[in-house]
Amino acid sequence: MINPVTLRDVARAANVAVSTASRALAGGGLTSRGTEARLRRIATELGYRPNTMARGLKTRSSRLVGLVVHNLTNASFRVLAEVVQKRLRAEGYQVILCITADDPEQEAETMATLMDQRVDGLIICPTGHNGALLAALERGGTPVTCVIRRDETVELETVLAADPEGAYAGTRYLLELGHRRIGLIVGRKETTSGRERLSGYRRALEEASLPFDPTLVHAGRYEPETGLAGSCQLLDRPDPPTALFVANHESALGVLRGLAERNILIPDQMSLLCYEDMPGFEWQRPAISVVDSDAVAMAELAADRLLRRLRNGADAPVRPSSEYRIGARLIQRQSCQPPSRA
Amino acid sequence: MINPVTLRDVARAANVAVSTASRALAGGGLTSRGTEARLRRIATELGYRPNTMARGLKTRSSRLVGLVVHNLTNASFRVLAEVVQKRLRAEGYQVILCITADDPEQEAETMATLMDQRVDGLIICPTGHNGALLAALERGGTPVTCVIRRDETVELETVLAADPEGAYAGTRYLLELGHRRIGLIVGRKETTSGRERLSGYRRALEEASLPFDPTLVHAGRYEPETGLAGSCQLLDRPDPPTALFVANHESALGVLRGLAERNILIPDQMSLLCYEDMPGFEWQRPAISVVDSDAVAMAELAADRLLRRLRNGADAPVRPSSEYRIGARLIQRQSCQPPSRA
């Protein structure tokens, strides 16, 4: 930096001590109104900007928070990043973006560097394999808020989608349309969302006194390839389902292709319902009906919870476990109909 | 932080001065091999992690770089964020994510806080209204690399897509298929990309000795609504074009809907070519052909250029202007055909 005008420069220009300058610029009425105004004027004249590192060193707060996500391709993560960044900036915090690719090792490394930066807080979608590190952070006084996924190994403030209810509502919607054979393409059982969405599906089936047919379920990673593989499995059997419930928007791309390649028309020959909304679904013709997990609300809540604890300082009342759920909404568009032939 | 084990603690535990401890852990052979090993051992035993703020205060480098983009919805920005984050992290830098919504005021505010953080460098897609601030940063010794868009008001290292060539290649491809009336849906003239893509389109037309018909061009923001409006304008005329060149992937969503609503089949009744690839295009049936501006390559190059200057320190050879262009690639899929009836 060529022009590092420091507090000392400001103080010198105003003929006061640095301490006075500091107090004046901090406001809070610790100096006379006169000096405060004068210092403020001189500071802006000189273009003084406080050095965050020096301040942080002294005050032990960096005004930095870490945001740790698996990627930015998934719409939930993307929204999370946008919303969190916006909300935190409004409160004077900067966001350090970290991407782990859902890899525990990268996650651990990331956390180490975030601790080095002395971040004031952390919003993370955990892999589930570094609970100890997260707990250590929290114990050290750095609030941690988990989002989208829970780390099962440890008790932390966590914001989740109401997946069981969402999947239940979606399945029930299809059932009420008259579908009896509903294919489910869902996430792996290792993930919270995978398990919970499956459970909601099963509950709706049970309630309708329909047997659970495991061959109608295809589980895989959240990728288009999964959807394609799933549609092969489900559509090419002698008794294909009349409706497909795709529990992730990335897999949905593969499913759409699977359907198109077989010239199966939506919604006339096959009803399609997806989990998690994305821009393309609304614009697609026919527009895809979805159960939206409301990533915006989740992100807002996560930011809110973290900010609350950030404000309280380390002496915040630490509840041992607090889990928040954001309700899912069924958005009916054009991709679901009663089955053509009962 | 409950456990802030400092260098002093390490030094004390090893019975040496802090300065020795500092040198030992820094490596570089300024201490005997024995003490270095011992200090290193003790440091890990105690779980010592250097305080980035204290170090930064002294060394005048924060190992932080700002990444400023308009949003994360656009695929180019998303890729930029992912790639830049990854490359910089590999070199020990953390990325501060900033989102401006293409708003000059937010951009200015963002830049101020980034300067406060004493970021070591900046990668930005500028709005074009804060050139002075960017220039000031650069002059102050903080390297700034612009990407995707250029700030016309000032000379900075800039990485751009080869938009004129890309649009030319795309248009030419359609011309060679035999199309003579090609609709263009493009960005606003205020943006570099909008102007340059239009110019490439015109050049291809001229070369083919075809007249430029301004009524075949629809310009607007990079949003689905633009595509929808554009398709209304172009498709509902008595003499609609036989091919559509959509110069942005977000508008493409609107165009796809416009076509679907009119039951116009791709590629039989209308050829469709888009600018900028996105995952959906490949999975769509028919798969959409694109001119891809290769956001990954742009991001890599931007990160490379910034890193190079970061390594050289402020004494880097500052070339007054250096503009890099990343070539576009035509990816032929299934959405383009010769026109059905000449």
Place this chain on the structure above:
DNA sequence: ACCATATCTGCAATCGTTTCCAGTAAAGGC
């Protein structure tokens, strides 16, 4: 007039590092 109080200001220590400057001890040259 005098003292207690309230208001403001300055000095100096501190946060956790790095780095300059000496100083000590070992090594080597003669």
Place this chain on the structure above:
DNA sequence: GCCTTTACTGGAAACGATTGCAGATATGGT
């Protein structure tokens, strides 16, 4: 064995802010 060089190490001063403490001035009560 003495002197120069080399190899390590320790002390102390930064970096740029905040903040406890004490001193100085103004204010008010009597």
